[in-house]
Amino acid sequence: MKDTNLDNTSTTFLFGPTGLGTSAARFVSEIAKAARTDNLDSGLLQTDLASVGDCDPAYAERAWGDGTASPLYCPIPERFNEPLADEVDDRLADWALECGFDEDEAQKIRKVRFGRLVMLAHPDCDDPSRLLIGAKLNMAWWAADDYYADDTELGADPKLLPPRLLLAMTAMDPPPPAGEFTTPLEEAIAEERVLVALGRGIDYLGQYATPEQVQRTCYATFSMFVSWSAYAAWRYTGEYPPAWKYLAARQHDSFYTSMTLIDPIGGYVLPPDIFFDSRVRHAAFLAGTAVVLVNDLLSVAKDLADEQPPVNMVLQIAADRGCSIEEATEITVKFHNDLVHDFRERHQKLQALPNVELQRFLRGLRGWMGGAFEWHNSNPRYKNSNGASQPDSQSLA
Ligand SMILES: CC(C)=CCC/C(C)=C(\C)COP(=O)(O)OP(=O)(O)O
Numbered sequence: 001m002k003d004t005n006l007d008n009t010s011t012t013f014l015f016g017p018t019g020l021g022t023s024a025a026r027f028v029s030e031i032a033k034a035a036r037t038d039n040l041d042s043g044l045l046q047t048d049l050a051s052v053g054d055c056d057p058a059y060a061e062r063a064w065g066d067g068t069a070s071p072l073y074c075p076i077p078e079r080f081n082e083p084l085a086d087e088v089d090d091r092l093a094d095w096a097l098e099c100g101f102d103e104d105e106a107q108k109i110r111k112v113r114f115g116r117l118v119m120l121a122h123p124d125c126d127d128p129s130r131l132l133i134g135a136k137l138n139m140a141w142w143a144a145d146d147y148y149a150d151d152t153e154l155g156a157d158p159k160l161l162p163p164r165l166l167l168a169m170t171a172m173d174p175p176p177p178a179g180e181f182t183t184p185l186e187e188a189i190a191e192e193r194v195l196v197a198l199g200r201g202i203d204y205l206g207q208y209a210t211p212e213q214v215q216r217t218c219y220a221t222f223s224m225f226v227s228w229s230a231y232a233a234w235r236y237t238g239e240y241p242p243a244w245k246y247l248a249a250r251q252h253d254s255f256y257t258s259m260t261l262i263d264p265i266g267g268y269v270l271p272p273d274i275f276f277d278s279r280v281r282h283a284a285f286l287a288g289t290a291v292v293l294v295n296d297l298l299s300v301a302k303d304l305a306d307e308q309p310p311v312n313m314v315l316q317i318a319a320d321r322g323c324s325i326e327e328a329t330e331i332t333v334k335f336h337n338d339l340v341h342d343f344r345e346r347h348q349k350l351q352a353l354p355n356v357e358l359q360r361f362l363r364g365l366r367g368w369m370g371g372a373f374e375w376h377n378s379n380p381r382y383k384n385s386n387g388a389s390q391p392d393s394q395s396l397a
Contacts, residue, residue, distance in 0.1 A: 056344060058366065064377050065298060069329050072294060073337040075370030079123035087128045088115030092135045099200060100193035112381055114139045120371030121258070122265045124364060133205050134261050140197035141221070141257065144168055147194050149228045150310045158232035158308075165225040167192070171199035173218045209264035212272050220257040227253035231311050243316040247289075250313065255295075255372060256288030262364035263357065270361045279350060280358065286343040287365040291372045293336040298382035300325060340369070 061071035093110040101109065118134035125131055147154050148164045171189045178185075189195045206214050227249035234240050241249070263270045274280055296313040303312045313335075318328035347362050376382055 059340070059344065062373060062377070064294070064373075065383070069297075069326070070333045072297075072333060072373065073340045074290075074294075074373040075340075075366045077120055077123075077370040077374040078367050079120070079371075081119055081126075082116075084126065084128060084131070085113065085116035085119035088118060088131045088135050089113055091115075091128065091132055092139060095132075095136060095200075096139065096197070099197040100191075101197075105193075109139055109143075112139075112142070113375070113379065114142070117372065117375045118265070120374050121368045122262065122364070123367045123371065124266045124360065127267075130208060130265050130267065133201075133208060134258065134265050136197070136201040136204055137217070137261065138258055140194065140201045141224075143194045143197060145228070149231065150306070152307055158236040161232040162229050165228060167195055168198050169218075169222055169225065171195040172202045172221060173215075174199070205261070205264060208267075210269055213260070213264050213269065216272070216275065217257070217260040220260050224253045224257050234311060235308050240311060240319060241316065243313060243320050246311050246313060246316045249311075250292055250296075251285055251289050253292070254285070254288035255291040255368070256284055258372075259284055259288055259365060259368050262368065263361055266360060266364060268357050268360060270357045274355065274358050275361075279346065280361070283343055283346045283350065283362065284365055286339050286346070287369050290336055290339045290343065291369055291376075293332060293339070294373055294376050295382075297329060297332055297336070298376050300329070302382065343369075 058075055059073060060076050062074050064072050089110055092115050093106045096106040096109045097103070114135045115131070117138060118131045122131060122134060144165075146156070148156055148161055148168075150156050167189060170185065189199060202214060202218065205217060209217075230241075230249050231253075270280075293313055300312060300314050303310050303315065309315065314325060314328045314332050317323070317331050318325055321328070321331075323331075343365070347366060350358065350362055353359075
């Protein structure tokens with residue numbers, strides 16, 4: 001039975017204290033609590049909350065990576081709950097085995113901490129079963145990205161990418177039976193663990209979400225796949241795009257896709273005419289793009305280490321302008337910060353609209369940005385033991 005109403009497992013945070021100053025106060029108190037319980041990771045310890053010029057206490061300038069570049073203006077994470085993250089990560093590792101990943105791969109998935117990502121990025125949900133929606137789908141998207149699109153060592157090959165994505169789309173949104181042609185299709189999907197994870201992840205979402213919520217997640221994924229195909233062509237021909245064209249691709253290949261899960265995980269429905277209203281969609285795109293820029297900033301060294309480097313905003317800016325990586329990093333940081341300011345202003349304007357689900361969703365976008373920054377900046381996938389954004393062995397296989 002689908003449960004799409006506000007429910008008491010998901011509203012604890014929402015109806016907790018709110019208002020100016022509360023997030024910052026909570027953040028400081030959570031740091032203190034995490035420090036007491038030994039749950040404070042080194043990334044958080046390195047966090048430097050600089051003074052904020054525009055005085056919105058829900059945001060701060062955050063030191064990131066090895067701390068040498070200018071800070072990123074980000075929402076403050078609203079919740080730290082490491083036992084909850086562990087619970088989701090344990091369940092996710094079991095599920096990875098059920099999908100056909102081997103023990104070693106499941107352990108690597110556990111180490112990337114998608115459970116922690118969703119604990120941080122969905123602060124209005126305390127229910128591990130609902131958080132698992134996001135953990136499963138983010139894991140499956142990242143697996144497709146690593147195995148099919150990005151990581152040559154894991155078998156990513158630009159020539160194979162479009163037909164692989166075709167099967168990924170079919171696994172997520174199976175067409176009606178087509179006689180004798182259906183069996184080989186189903187067999188091909190069943191024997192490929194990434195496809196199984198994508199299909200079962202969507203089925204799991206369907207246990208909690210409306211058909212419209214499920215399809216919006218599917219179609220956001222399929223737009224993302226178009227961008228992946230463009231990257232593959234650029235990689236194959238070696239004709240890398242200018243930054244503006246890369247950005248156009250990246251805006252449809254962003255964490256917007258993950259953010260389509262905000263209301264199903266929160267246990268409510270943002271009606272489609274509001275979800276797709278251009279003011280809301282643009283706010284969500286700004287949030288999704290801001291987080292992929294964080295991802296690009298923290299992935300520079302990892303991407304450069306690949307024998308066929310994936311496209312990356314910092315690298316495209318450096319190539320366009322013939323400038324150093326450091327200069328391109330500063331340009332990207334400023335661009336990211338402008339996007340977040342733009343998001344904050346749009347959020348403020350939309351606060352005039354009296355719709356409970358819309359207000360929850362907008363706050364969810366802000367929470368996603370804050371949580372995802374925290375996750376990226378403290379995740380071993382994006383740094384080496386010196387804290388620099390360096391390649392390491394934390395990909396999914
Ligand atoms: C979670 C999700 C929607 C994934 C889709 C693709 C995406 C936006 C990423 C995985 C992030 O980008 P990128 O491929 O650069 O990520 P990594 O640097 O490989 O983590």
